[in-house]
Amino acid sequence: MRFWEKPFGKEKPKTICGEIHIINDRCKGCSFCIEYCPRNVLEVSKDFNKKGYHPPIVVKPDMCTFCGLCEMICPDFAIFVIEKEDE
């Protein structure tokens, strides 16, 4: 649905965005975060980390909605999300 007119006095609703941080050398490459990200923000990286695993890489940073499921499901405490500040 397309609004031709902006509702008067209403601001554009804010969508919460998250900023994903990956601690590469702590990752053990289980790819839980990649599989269970609801918006497919992550993908397997082609690089190796110190242990020889492929850590995840953020491919669609704008799609992250700060749900925090990757942080909850990571068994190695290697990924976390913080709320992105408005710019």
Add this chain to the structure above:
Amino acid sequence: MANNTAQLQEKSHPMEDLLRMDRMPHIWCSGCGLGSAVTAFVEGLKKAGVSYDKTAIVSGIGCTGRVAGYLRLDSYHTTHGRAIPFATGLKLANRDLTVVVFSGDGDLFAIGGNHLIHAARRNVDINVICVNNFIYGMTGGQNAPTTPLGAYSSTAPFGNYEMPFNLVGLAAASGASYVARWTTMHARRLTDSIATAANKKGFCFIEIVSPCPTVFARKNKGGTGLDMLKEFQTRAIIDHDADPTTIPLNMDNEIVCGEFVNDDRPTFWENVQAGIKARLEKFANWEEMQSNSRKISHKKDRKYTSSRDSSIMRRNT
């Protein structure tokens, strides 16, 4: 990517204040669900609003037994199977503490099975979190009391012939106040469950079904940890009203998850206090009764006023 690493150095993982970072990385295999369980536990404690200074975590031996060593809380790494006796003593000695037992199925149900059922029977005010990976993981995949019928293990090369324990059923039948079962995939529900248990009085039991990719999945063609997690996702159903005694875990049946029992029963310490109070009251009445009877019985002979004198008299005569 370079930008990402630059930001990394400024910010650290939000759980690092509760983890012993000098011990990281942990020994758990890639794809193991134990790390997820620890995250859920820490988030649950944060959600419950429990003071970290007033929280103690007790673990036994095994892969899950190492949780106590990785958390920056007051922690005990106890002997094999004896996590619950240690926790019972800890709770009774310092009743302000929130005591959590975090241990595996082999520790809590094989060698420590009696301790668990008796702690549940007494309704000691502790929370028991049992991570069930269906096998003895650390020692190399031997048959555990939770290994499903027909599953392969190091000591069951032709399939397991023994019926497994139904952990939630056993805990509920023994009289636990709160019984729940989740898999590591149900991260948020597990967090809520741990938060509920942390603020609940009485014996709380939470079973966490966890993948063991290195031992259990390898013997049973389960694939990687991710494959096991996906399998849990297809098999898991949530039914809070299910009877916990009728939902065993087999190789291919559905994993019924939920909070099955949420009762309020008097805890062990409340029963102790009530018992002592009743005894003291009885004792007070008894003294009164004794003095009354003394008055009656000594009416004839008023020479002896105290009971001590009367006993001396009796001895002399």
